[in-house]
Amino acid sequence: MIFGGLQKFSLIDYPGKTCAILFTVGCNFRCPYCHNPELISLNNDTVVIEEKGILKFLENRIGKLDAVSITGGEPTLHKDLLSFMKKLKDMGFLIKLDSNGTRPLVLQKALDEKLVDYLAMDVKAPLDKYEKVTIKPINVEDIKKSIDIIKNSGIDHEFRTTVVRSLLSKDDILKIGETIAGAKRYYLQKFIATKTNDPKYLKETTYSDEELEELRTKIAKKVKICKVR
Template sequence: MKQNDLFMDSSILYRSTQKFFDKKLQPFQLTYAQLPVLIMVYENEGISMQEIASQGLYDKGTITKNVQKLETLHYLHVVSSNKDKRSKELYTTRKAKEIMSHVYEIRRDWWKQLNAEMTKADIEQFSQYFMHVCEKSKKLMEFSQESVKFYKHQKVNLNMFPNHISTVFYTGGCNFQCKHCPNPDLVFIKQNMVEIPMEYIKSFLTKRKKNIQAICISGGEPCIHDNLSSFLSYGKQLGYKMCIRTNGSYPYTLIDWIEEGLLDYVILDIKQSNTCYSDIIGMEDYDVSNINQTINYLQTSHFPFSYQLALSKEFHNEKRIMEIGKWLQSDVEMRLSSIDLDQEEFNKLSTILKQYLPNLKIQGDIL
C-alpha cells in the first residue's frame, strides 16, 4: 500500500480549494481567504474579531485585513460593543445576506466533487477522521508546551486582582535588574532551573475553575514574551479573568493584548521617580518614554489598572516620592509597600504620596 504524504496532501487540498473558490467567488469580488470570516459572521451575528481569531486560529493582522476588505466591499459593518467599548462586534449587511445562498451552494458543490466516488460510509469515516485531526491540530496550535514557560506558581492570591480569588504564574527573564527585586531568581535564570510542567498547569486550571476566578501573570517581566498571548487566550477560553503585572516598558505588546481582549486587569509596577529611573533598575540613562506611553494608554483608554510601588531606604526619600506623585497624579489606585523602611518613615512618605494619589492602599508584602 502506498504511504501517503500528509504534508503534501494537505498542501494540495488547500491550494486546490483556494483556486476553486477564488474562481467561483469572482462575481462577488470575494476571495477564499475572506470566505471563512464572512461565514462565521453570518452564522454568529455580533461575533468579535477575537472570537474569530480564536475559532479559526487567525493572527490579529490577518483578521484585521480581511474584515477591512469585507467592510470596504459593504459585506460587513463593525460596531463597538455595548458590553465592552474596547471590543468590536461584526455584522453582515443586506448585501452579504443576499449572496450567502450562492456562497453555500459553491461550498456544497466543492464538497460533492471531492467525494463523488466515495461511498456513504467512506464519507462518514473521512468526515469523522478529518474533524478529529483538525481539532487535535487546533489544540496543539492554541496552546503548545513550547508557547510559554513558568517557573513559579502561587496557587491562591487575594491581592493582585481586585475582588477576585486569583492564582499566579511567574515567567522568567526581565529587562530590568532592580536591586530589591522580590524574585531575583526569575531575572537571572539558572541553567538547571526547571519550569512547571504544562500538564500540571492545564490540570490545575481545569480543576479549579469553580474556586478561582482569575489568572495573574507576574515575573520577571511577562511582556518580554510575545508568545504569552497563547496562554492568555487559553485562560480566557477556560473562563478566567486575566491579569498582568508589568514594569510597563513594553507598551506595544501590552496594548496588543488589551485590544485583542486577552487582558482584564493590569498592575503597573513603578520603580522610581521618572527623573532617576536608572538608579534602581540597573540600566544607565534609561528613557522612560515607553513607560509613559503605557501610562498614557491605560489612563486614556480607562482600562482597569493599578500602580504598585515598593519603597526602600536606598532609593526613596521625600523628594523622590513627591516627584512620583506629580508624575502619576490621578485617582488610579496605588498599592504601596515597604522593603526596609521603619514605620515612621513609611508613614511620612505615604502621606506625601497620598496628596497626589488619594486612592492609596497599603500592602503588607511585595507581591
C-alpha cells in the same frame, strides 16, 4: 512561555477576586532588591514549570477560581504571552497582568484584544532616576507610554513602588506620585529584606510607618486609592 512558579491560590493579589499566580522567567531589569532573583533569568535555582502543566491545573480550577494573575520576571518579554492569555480567557478566567512597563505595545495589544481585566505596573523611581534602580538601561519614553496606557485603559489598575530608603528620597516618591496622578490605585510597598538579587540589599531598610503615612497622605490627593502595604 517559560514559567518558574505557580501559586495555586491567593485572596490578596487581585483585589476582590480569588486567583492563581503564574510567575514567568526572564526580566530585562536587575533591581538590586528583587526578591525573586531565580526569575530574572534561568539559573540553577529556577524550577521550570511547563505551560502544559499550568494549563492542566487551570482547567481543573474553572468555576473554582475567579482569575489568573501573570507576573514575573517580566511577562511581556514572552512572544507568546497574548496567545497564552487568550487560552486563559477561553477558559473563562479574569486576567491580571503585572508589568515593569518596558513593552507598552504589548499592554496596548492586550487591551485592544480584551485579554486583560486588571493591569499592575511597578514604577521604580522618578523618570530621571530610573536606571539607579533598574541597573539596566531603559527607554524612559516606553515607561511613560505604559503609565499613560494604564491610566487611560478604562480597566481596573494599580501602580506600585517598592520603597528602599537608600534608593528613593521622600521627594523622589512624591515625584512618582505626580507622574501617576489620576490613577485608580497606588501602593507604597515597604521593602522587607528576605531574599535579594544583590545580597548587599539584605541590610537595606524602608522608611518608618510614620514617614510612609506622611507620604501616603500627600499622594492620596492625586489618586483614587493610596495605601501602604
